[in-house]
Amino acid sequence: FPAGCQAYRGNILHFLNDPGNAPEPEPDSYEYYPDGLLVVHQGRVLATGPAPELISRLPGGTDIRHWPEGLIMPGFIDTHVHMPQLAVMASYGTQLLDWLETYTFPHEARFCQADWARAEASQFLDLLLCHGTTSALVFCTSHPASVNAVFEGAQSRGMALTAGKVMMDRNAPANLTDTARESYRDSCELAKRWHNRGRLRYAITPRFAITSSPAQLQLAGELAQAFPDALIQTHWAENTGEIELTRQLFPERHSYLDVYDHYGLLGRNTVLAHGIHIGDQDRHRLAQTGASIAFCPTSNTFLGSGLFDLGAARAAGVQVGLASDVGGGTSLSMLATMAEAYKVCRLRGQTLTPWLAFYLATLGNARVLQQEDQTGNFRPGNQADFVVLDPLGAPITAMKHRAGQSLQELLFDLMILGDDRAIAATAVAGQLLWQRPDADEQPAP
Numbered sequence: 001f002p003a004g005c006q007a008y009r010g011n012i013l014h015f016l017n018d019p020g021n022a023p024e025p026e027p028d029s030y031e032y033y034p035d036g037l038l039v040v041h042q043g044r045v046l047a048t049g050p051a052p053e054l055i056s057r058l059p060g061g062t063d064i065r066h067w068p069e070g071l072i073m074p075g076f077i078d079t080h081v082h083m084p085q086l087a088v089m090a091s092y093g094t095q096l097l098d099w100l101e102t103y104t105f106p107h108e109a110r111f112c113q114a115d116w117a118r119a120e121a122s123q124f125l126d127l128l129l130c131h132g133t134t135s136a137l138v139f140c141t142s143h144p145a146s147v148n149a150v151f152e153g154a155q156s157r158g159m160a161l162t163a164g165k166v167m168m169d170r171n172a173p174a175n176l177t178d179t180a181r182e183s184y185r186d187s188c189e190l191a192k193r194w195h196n197r198g199r200l201r202y203a204i205t206p207r208f209a210i211t212s213s214p215a216q217l218q219l220a221g222e223l224a225q226a227f228p229d230a231l232i233q234t235h236w237a238e239n240t241g242e243i244e245l246t247r248q249l250f251p252e253r254h255s256y257l258d259v260y261d262h263y264g265l266l267g268r269n270t271v272l273a274h275g276i277h278i279g280d281q282d283r284h285r286l287a288q289t290g291a292s293i294a295f296c297p298t299s300n301t302f303l304g305s306g307l308f309d310l311g312a313a314r315a316a317g318v319q320v321g322l323a324s325d326v327g328g329g330t331s332l333s334m335l336a337t338m339a340e341a342y343k344v345c346r347l348r349g350q351t352l353t354p355w356l357a358f359y360l361a362t363l364g365n366a367r368v369l370q371q372e373d374q375t376g377n378f379r380p381g382n383q384a385d386f387v388v389l390d391p392l393g394a395p396i397t398a399m400k401h402r403a404g405q406s407l408q409e410l411l412f413d414l415m416i417l418g419d420d421r422a423i424a425a426t427a428v429a430g431q432l433l434w435q436r437p438d439a440d441e442q443p444a445p
């Protein structure tokens with residue numbers, strides 16, 4: 001290995017492919033190296049493998065960080081989260097449309113102030129990192145300042161972040177709405193400024209059908225043609241009241257999905273949050289177009305929206321990612337998100353193996369965001385975005401860990417019982433940006 005590389009030692013797990021949802025993961029869908037080594041050079045993965053073997057190939061004096069009980073995995077990816085909604089979390093007692101009107105819209109209005117937006121964006125990104133999340137697809141507000149703030153913060157941290165200005169020109173307070181033309185112009189300027197700048201990408205972001213006029217959705221479709229490799233994100237079929245109002249607003253369209261389809265918003269780069277109240281025709285069309293669903297379980301249960309049918313979506317060939325949807329969601333932790341996903345599956349008579357859950361939060365979500373060429377696993381050449389999961393970080397996971405566990409049991413404990421205490425360290429492009437203050441780190445032997 002060349003001079004100037006860094007090495008991280010611990011138990012290394014990453015996925016090479018979808019493991020499926022059967023009790024045993026698909027053969028060759030993952031690699032696991034108990035006492036493994038992750039070798040990083042200039043921010044990128046050089047190699048992973050058994051530590052005893054690789055250590056002998058390191059140049060003398062190479063710095064090795066060692067977490068003997070730690071599980072080193074690719075950084076988590078969140079495929080749907082709202083930067084301006086940290087303080088909206090835990091808002092009491094409403095369903096989607098009332099929640100938006102009562103809590104969310106008034107709070108998002110504050111992001112017209114650039115100073116406020118910068119401070120919130122910075123806190124948001126630091127919170128992602130301390131929850132082990134290194135990449136995300138992010139909603140900002142309708143104010144361009146909120147988009148600049150999140151991109152500036154992500155750029156200074158080296159994160160692969162995708163974000164966009166919310167387009168909304170109706171059915172919302174005046175201090176949040178734009179016009180169709182303004183939203184096109186602002187989105188276009190922001191995309192020209194930020195899209196594909198380093199690891200940043202732009203996402204065309206109509207909030208949902210209810211808050212966009214047909215003219216605005218038309219222009220969103222034109223943006224998608226102007227920036228063919230930009231992402232497209234919106235909300236879809238989350239709540240029955242939302243679906244009914246959409247039907248009234250777009251009587252000429254034969255389904256909610258057809259609204260987005262009609263305006264050219266469905267393709268491989270499209271991520272639709274929720275997709276709870278849908279049918280086989282919808283699933284078929286998603287599979288055909290390559291559009292993905294972001295499954296947001298803590299949001300869906302908190303807002304009482306419904307239970308996403310993971311089994312039906314996957315059986316139909318729909319690409320599904322996992323997402324926090326903070327502030328409808330109740331945690332930025334992808335571990336907490338996996339736990340809730342498991343419970344939603346149980347309530348649907350299904351299950352969710354820890355293999356599939358951890359795949360979804362890493363490589364699966366990288367695929368949803370079309371960035372598996374740089375994140376999601378430790379393929380050599382990928383950026384070294386990783387998290388160190390620590391079963392000793394909290395009493396209950398520590399107790400169960402000491403009793404001796406298989407890898408599958410450890411993963412399931414982490415996803416059901418884990419929270420931010422399980423995150424000992426988080427690195428972006430080989431830089432350790434978060435280390436739990438008390439993390440049980442030991443010097444190399």
Ligand code: GUN
Nearest residue numbers: 104207208235299325328
């Ligand atoms: N639908 C439209 N806007 C939102 C939002 O901010 N959060 C959620 N969960 N659903 C939405």
Ligand code: ZN
Nearest residue numbers: 082235273325
């Ligand atoms: Zn959302």
